[in-house]
Amino acid sequence: MTTLKSRLQDDLTAAIKAKDELRSATLRLTLSAISYEETAGKSPRVLSDDEVLKVITREAKKRREAAEAFDKGGRAESAQRERAEGDLLAEYLPKQLSDEELAAIVADAVAEAKAGGAEGQRAMGAVMKIVNPKVAGRAEGGRVAAEVKRRLAG
Numbered sequence: 001m002t003t004l005k006s007r008l009q010d011d012l013t014a015a016i017k018a019k020d021e022l023r024s025a026t027l028r029l030t031l032s033a034i035s036y037e038e039t040a041g042k043s044p045r046v047l048s049d050d051e052v053l054k055v056i057t058r059e060a061k062k063r064r065e066a067a068e069a070f071d072k073g074g075r076a077e078s079a080q081r082e083r084a085e086g087d088l089l090a091e092y093l094p095k096q097l098s099d100e101e102l103a104a105i106v107a108d109a110v111a112e113a114k115a116g117g118a119e120g121q122r123a124m125g126a127v128m129k130i131v132n133p134k135v136a137g138r139a140e141g142g143r144v145a146a147e148v149k150r151r152l153a154g
Helices: 003-017 021-039 049-072 076-090 099-115 120-135 141-153
Strands: none
Touching (some): 003 021, 003 049, 021 049, 021 076, 049 076, 099 120, 099 141
């Protein structure tokens, strides 16, 4: 079993003992998503820590999107709960890059891609191939893509 998954299970046990309903419900759903991912496909497998991290990232993103939808629908209590669950999941994710750190990584990647002959907006794919491994798990794809587009346009 991966260390991140076992940490989630240990935290779930502690949350249940402490009668922390929010934490236990959130961790149950996340562990359920991890189990589903392990059994999806042709044969069962054990996820690596990186794969577990991707599942947690996806679950946190779902919470953010649900909170926005609840806000638009005028359901403030539900939105607040979704945000709380998202914040709880964020504890298990790597620290997100600041806008300045992301801009610096993208600027270096754009320079590298242009040195390799990539030009204009068509360089987007080349730049993303360079940037993605450097920011994996520390910045959302949409945020990265927006910064790359901004750099290539300017």
